[in-house]
Amino acid sequence: MKSQISKLSAYQPGLSPEKLKEKYGIEGELHKHASNENLFGPSPKAKQAIKDHVDDLFLYPEPNAPLLQEAIAAHYGVDKAQVLFGAGLDEMIVIISRTLVRAGDNIVTSAGTFGQYLHNAVVEDAETIQVPLIDGAFDLDGIAAAVNDKTAAVWICNPNNPTGTYHTHDDIVAFLEKVPSHIPVFMDEAYAEYVTAEDYPKTLELMKQYGNVALMRTFSKAYGLAGLRIGYLISTPELAAQLNVIRPPFNTTRLSEQAALKALEDQEYLQQIVETNRVEREKFLNLETSLKIYPSQTNFVFVETDRAKELDETLLRHGIIARLFPNGIRISLGFPEQNEVIRNVLKSF
Ligand SMILES: *Cc1c(COP(=O)(O)O)cnc(C)c1O
Numbered sequence: 001m002k003s004q005i006s007k008l009s010a011y012q013p014g015l016s017p018e019k020l021k022e023k024y025g026i027e028g029e030l031h032k033h034a035s036n037e038n039l040f041g042p043s044p045k046a047k048q049a050i051k052d053h054v055d056d057l058f059l060y061p062e063p064n065a066p067l068l069q070e071a072i073a074a075h076y077g078v079d080k081a082q083v084l085f086g087a088g089l090d091e092m093i094v095i096i097s098r099t100l101v102r103a104g105d106n107i108v109t110s111a112g113t114f115g116q117y118l119h120n121a122v123v124e125d126a127e128t129i130q131v132p133l134i135d136g137a138f139d140l141d142g143i144a145a146a147v148n149d150k151t152a153a154v155w156i157c158n159p160n161n162p163t164g165t166y167h168t169h170d171d172i173v174a175f176l177e178k179v180p181s182h183i184p185v186f187m188d189e190a191y192a193e194y195v196t197a198e199d200y201p202k203t204l205e206l207m208k209q210y211g212n213v214a215l216m217r218t219f220s221k222a223y224g225l226a227g228l229r230i231g232y233l234i235s236t237p238e239l240a241a242q243l244n245v246i247r248p249p250f251n252t253t254r255l256s257e258q259a260a261l262k263a264l265e266d267q268e269y270l271q272q273i274v275e276t277n278r279v280e281r282e283k284f285l286n287l288e289t290s291l292k293i294y295p296s297q298t299n300f301v302f303v304e305t306d307r308a309k310e311l312d313e314t315l316l317r318h319g320i321i322a323r324l325f326p327n328g329i330r331i332s333l334g335f336p337e338q339n340e341v342i343r344n345v346l347k348s349f
Helices: 003-007 016-022 044-052 066-077 088-100 116-123 140-146 169-179 201-210 237-246 256-263 266-284 308-315 336-348
Strands: 083-086 106-110 127-129 153-159 185-188 213-218 230-232 300-302 324-325 328-332
Touching: 003 116, 016 308, 044 256, 066 083, 066 230, 066 256, 083 088, 083 237, 088 116, 088 213, 088 230, 088 237, 106 140, 116 127, 116 153, 116 230, 127 140, 127 324, 140 153, 140 169, 169 201, 201 213, 230 256, 237 300, 266 300, 266 336, 308 324, 308 328
Parallel strands: 106 127, 106 153, 153 185, 185 213
Antiparallel strands: 083 230, 213 230, 300 328, 324 328
């Protein structure tokens, strides 16, 4: 085994609802609000697409989902040679790390963000430079200052998971001005569809000016297809072609391609999801509580508290599974009824 792998552990999912019920002696239903899934599920048209294509299951998929590649290219007005698919962004991060990050290189990101950037850098025997968050947000100046000759990739999660905070278009422009133009910058926009702030970056426009920027999006979050595993990168055709060498030939599936096509087509459904989420999110952000809730542009909120474990267990006793962090908890928003239960717990905690 590569020695650096002993520094890592396998991903630990939270306990299942059944296990949690047992552990805490809970009688009623438990609702999962721990993984930022879209609890409303995908467009009905996406579900129908799966039924319509079930007879094709014996066939290998077409490499790099060509129908979806055309559709994404048309949706964003980019060339299809710029679009690459992964079995979720998780796999895209593996592909990028495997292609770009060499032993002895470093990657730069924030200390309080999505863990897979670091995990995969360690697998490649690279250093991880983690710049602390400032009030739940990426310290973009700190990150730009940390970039050096050995930096193979910079990862920016915008909005950030787990805090939900975002940076504006102008913030990102100012940041990119400071990063040398040969250092690749990956903008992980897994929650972009949920963003309603008007000053959110137009990353595709930035890519025209900054050739080192690449964009990552997924069907797992607002599109509600986390169980199918499909996400994508939009970059220069040159980078997409390099990464395509490492992409396993049949990494996505026929069903994920077909379902994602229909989910993408059904923008009306997506807009309903986004609007419902926005209304619910506002109620959390306006909540009267002494707890600190970071301003979120996503489908989750992060509640900062030094009594995180106690808050987590209180929610569990009210039937809500949240995600525990050392300095707080992250709660995915769902149906209004459960959201209200959550808010009442936060108010009285
Ligand atoms: C959920 C998430 C991902 C991974 O999403 P998949 O496409 O399901 O693999 C990547 N980045 C961030 C920030 C996420 O929250």
